[in-house]
Amino acid sequence: MKLPEAQVAVLNTASADEEQTIERIAEETDLDPAAVTGAAFELEDEGLVEIVERTSDDVSMTEEAEEYVEEGLPELRLYEAAVSLGADEDAVQLGQVIGEAGLEGPAVDIALSNYARKGYGSIDSGEITADPDADPESDSEAATLEAIAEGSVAYQSDLALEDLEKRGLVERSETTIRSVLLTDAGVTELMAGVEVAETVGQVTSDLITSGEWEDVEFAEYNVEADAEELTPGKTHVLRQMSERVKDVLVGMGFQEMQGPTVDADFWINDCLFMPQDHPARNHWDRFALDNPAKIDDLPEDLVERVESAHREGVGDDGEGYHSPWDLDFAKALALRGHTTSLTARHLSGEAMGDLEPPQRFFSIEKAYRNDTLDATHLLEFFQIEGWVMAEDLSVRDLMGTFTEFYEQFGITDVEFKPHYNPYTEPSFELFGRHPETGEMIEIGNSGIFRPEMLEPLGVDCDVMAWGLALERLMMLVTGAEDIRDVHGTLLDLDYLRSEEVIY
Structure with a gap:
């Protein structure tokens, strides 16, 4: 043969x-x-x-897991420290136990979130107790990590592996x-x-x-044999959507604007008539910079007008906020929480000089917020910023613009809900129907800028503006149900390689 x-x-x-x-x-x-x-x-x-x-x-273990194999899981270290300080008999101050355990940074939150979950004790009103009957030696997650480190599978259980995978400590592949x-x-x-x-x-x-x-x-050619699977590079689904949005807006007469990702709070919030004591401006909701911590200088005359609007309002009936306004806070640098900072720079003339109406501008750039991660929220996302400067603009103009824009993507079921923004009045949230779940999801925010924002910037005509979420638009167009599938640490590579726009 x-x-x-x-x-x-x-x-x-x-x-x-x-x-x-x-x-x-x-x-x-x-x-x-x-x-x-x-x-x-x-x-x-x-x-x-x-x-x-x-x-x-x-x-396989992640680098974080390898550290825990050497030092112990944070919750186990917290338990051992609590017992050593007598928390198995009487409650002990939490800060004292954390210091004893040598925990710092993210490890503190990790320890606290897993301590009660595993039944090691309770935490209440700044005090911690330890269950004297708890047995950290039998911790299945710790035993599983040890087994993986030793190349053994003897102590691995599906439940422990699932928990470790959720914590980002192990990665599984088939x-x-x-x-x-x-x-x-x-x-x-x-x-x-x-x-x-x-x-x-x-x-x-x-x-x-x-x-x-x-x-x-x-040689015989087997036409029934499986072809080799190839995964060539392709344009990311969000990049595809971004380019399509850009084509649509340029076709509607808009021109693109750009600006810094890291900017002063003055441009991000103060120019938008956002009070400095607004909850969204505290250190929990923004990503501030340490080095450099502040911008060198700001246009003095503009700063004076913006501060005056905050303190006293504008016009004869202006009230302002009567709340603290601090120049050092205005100079503080942070990752922009929205791309409306670009709009403020352009309307003030800082970016391109004075602009005469009519004008139409847009941007598709990243924004950063300390949100809770879920199917529709990430710590960083792409915002479709847009604004129109013209005389005698109305809500009908705003809604008509959205209707024309979303129809370009086959989206006709858009609803508007009255909303409050410090810098627009009237204001509207936009909702679109998801093609798979049938639910109405929030896809953007919009409104007509208030005089308290426009007058300090030197704008004496109407400006309507919006911030739309590129990821939410992608969900309506593709039928995707979780934006974590397309970018972030949990992205689905198979989805990115195979997904096509089907709606």
Whole structure:
């Protein structure tokens, strides 16, 4: 029997008694694993070998988990410190126990969130107690991490692995392992003798010009064989959506604006008539910078007008906020919480000089907020900023703009809900219907800028503006239900490789 060289090599290496993996055969024959796989499938079609497939779950630890293997899980360290300070008898000050445990930074929150979950004790009103009957030696998550570190699976349980995976301490992947086993027919052919057939895999120009193609034996081409899976690079689904949004807005007569990602609170909030004691401006909701911590200078005349608007309002009936206003706070640098800071820079003339109406500008840039992560919120997201400067603008103009914009994406079910913003009046939230769940999800915020914002910036006509979420638009267009699938630490690579716009 004559067979191609790769098939002969696989047949000679395979065994009738013991399964040989593709990787082992490739190593012994010095063939590429893909070539061995192809030859094995061809031999299986001839009934000479059997291919056995098994699925293997691979588990690996993250760098954070490796630290915990050395130092112990934060909640266990907290428990041990609490017991050492007598918290198993009487409540102890939480800060004292945290210091004793040597916990700092994110490890503190991790310890606190898992301490009660695992039943090690309770935390209430700044005091901590420890359950004297708790047994940290039997902690399944700690035991599982130790087992993984030692290369063992003896102590791993599905529940512990799931918990560790949720905590971002382990990563699991599924691998298909193929092995080859000789059949009776394969053994018979080997005993009868198998020779290498001189076959040609493809026609070349040399074969044609020399005429040798008439005499050579061509290898059979299996049209039913699985093609090699390729994952070529492609434009990210959010980038695709961003480019499409840009094309639509440019087609509607808008021009793009750009500006700094890190900016002074003055441009991010003060120019928007956002009071400095607003809850959204405290250190819990913004990402402030330490180095540098402040901007060097701000336009003095503009600062005076903005401060006056905050303290006294504008116009004869102006009230202002009568709340603290501090120049140092205005100079503080932070990651912008919205891209409306770009709008403030342009309307004030800081970005491009004075602008005469009519004007239409937009941007598609990142914003950063300390939000709770869920299916529609991330710590960073893309905002579609836009504004129109013109005389005698009304709510009808604003709604009409949105209707025209969303119709370009096949979205016609858009609803408006009255809302409050410090810098727009009237203000509206926008909602769109998700094509899969049927729910109305928030997709943006909009309104007409208040005089308290426009007058200090030197604008004496109407300006309507909006901030739309690019990720939410993508959800309405593609049917995606969780923005964490497309960017962030939990993104779904299979989704990114295969997803097409279907709505």
